[in-house]
Amino acid sequence: MNESAFIEALRLLPTHPAARGLADDCAVLDLGSETLILTHDMLVEGTHYLPEADMADVAWKLVATNLSDLAAKGAEPVGVLIGHMLGRDDERFVTGLAKVLAHYEVPLLGGDTVAGKGTRTHGLTAIGRATCTPVPARDGAQPGDTLWLVGEVGAAMLGFETLRDGTGADQAAYSRPHARVKEGQALAPLAHAMMDVSDGLLLDAFRMAEASEVTLAIDGAQVPVAAPERRLECLTWGDDYALLAALPQGTEPPCQATRIGTVEPRGFAPLFLDREPVLNAAGLGYSH
Numbered sequence: 629m630n631e632s633a634f635i636e637a638l639r640l641l642p643t644h645p646a647a648r649g650l651a652d653d654c655a656v657l658d659l660g661s662e663t664l665i666l667t668h669d670m671l672v673e674g675t676h677y678l679p680e681a682d683m684a685d686v687a688w689k690l691v692a693t694n695l696s697d698l699a700a701k702g703a704e705p706v707g708v709l710i711g712h713m714l715g716r717d718d719e720r721f722v723t724g725l726a727k728v729l730a731h732y733e734v735p736l737l738g739g740d741t742v743a744g745k746g747t748r749t750h751g752l753t754a755i756g757r758a759t760c761t762p763v764p765a766r767d768g769a770q771p772g773d774t775l776w777l778v779g780e781v782g783a784a785m786l787g788f789e790t791l792r793d794g795t796g797a798d799q800a801a802y803s804r805p806h807a808r809v810k811e812g813q814a815l816a817p818l819a820h821a822m823m824d825v826s827d828g829l830l831l832d833a834f835r836m837a838e839a840s841e842v843t844l845a846i847d848g849a850q851v852p853v854a855a856p857e858r859r860l861e862c863l864t865w866g867d868d869y870a871l872l873a874a875l876p877q878g879t880e881p882p883c884q885a886t887r888i889g890t891v892e893p894r895g896f897a898p899l900f901l902d903r904e905p906v907l908n909a910a911g912l913g914y915s916h
């Protein structure tokens with residue numbers, strides 16, 4: 629079974645409304661006076677980070693990738709719980725963890741520690757509090773909206789290649805990505821739909837289009853990319869942790885963002901890239 633088949637199978641189980649049909653970045657749990665935003669993301673050695681990675685970077689990335697999902701819902705981080713598998717350089721992991729938690733001013737609430745023989749795996753549950761309601765979902769994009777991107781895409785790909793090839797160039801976008809928490813909070817009250825871009829802009833845009841039952845039309849030349857000569861790879865590699873938001877026509881984003889396209893009534897394709905229809909998700913991004 630691959631990732632999407634497994635999630636499809638989970639969607640057949642009875643789920644709570646907070647699960648949003650297992651089709652959003654986070655669970656959104658309305659407790660009456662507060663709305664909790666919950667997410668869990670994992671990193672696996674060899675899949676998400678190189679086997680020789682600095683474990684301080686791995687801790688940073690584990691926290692930042694989860695906070696990015698909270699950011700996509702405009703949430704204020706409340707705390708994190710960490711699932712840790714002991715291994716090489718645990719002290720470095722703790723050092724990196726201290727740094728990233730201080731950077732985002734988010735406390736460690738708990739977790740679990742195990743020893744195991746298989747591939748090293750790290751889990752993190754992030755808990756946030758909604759800063760506005762309704763909390764933007766992936767499924768709210770409406771025809772007439774404009775499509776905005778906070779951040780650029782492709783820098784993580786370049787950072788990964790730098791590390792893999794040992795060229796010594798800048799690799800921070802890959803090893804220490806930034807969760808756009810403040811921008812997410814600024815956009816959330818205005819956005820009809822919002823998600824973070826973790827698996828590649830085109831794949832995540834395709835998912836927003838499918839969830840919202842609209843067509844997204846992206847102008848590839850408008851998308852800020854780290855390597856213009858490799859634009860399509862930048863649009864599909866992933867690991868960028870940008871935010872993708874659909875804003876009502878005429879609404880200016882209250883933070884730095886680039887207009888990359890429009891939302892159209894659902895046509896025969898979920899996505900148009902430079903006026904070319906994209907009919908299925910194959911090759912649009914990273915999937916397990």
Ligand SMILES: Nc1ncnc2c1ncn2[C@@H]1O[C@H](COP(=O)(O)OP(=O)(O)OP(=O)(O)O)[C@@H](O)[C@H]1O
Nearest residue numbers: 635638647649650651652653654655669697826827
């Ligand atoms: N093992 C699982 N158990 C329960 N829900 C799951 C599981 N795996 C994925 N999901 C749910 O499926 C939906 C889509 O998950 P996905 O991992 O694609 O989203 P994401 O966390 O935004 O992406 P990424 O992992 O790239 O950051 C989410 O609602 C997620 O909670």
Ligand SMILES: Cc1ncc(C[n+]2csc(CCOP(=O)(O)O)c2C)c(N)n1
Nearest residue numbers: 674675676677678826827865866867914
């Ligand atoms: C060593 C190494 N090889 C390849 C990649 C590329 N990669 C792996 S997972 C992923 C998307 C986000 O993951 P998820 O959907 O699990 O959150 C991407 C772009 C990497 N990061 N490290």
Ligand SMILES: [Mg+2]
Nearest residue numbers: 653697824826
């Ligand atoms: Mg996400």
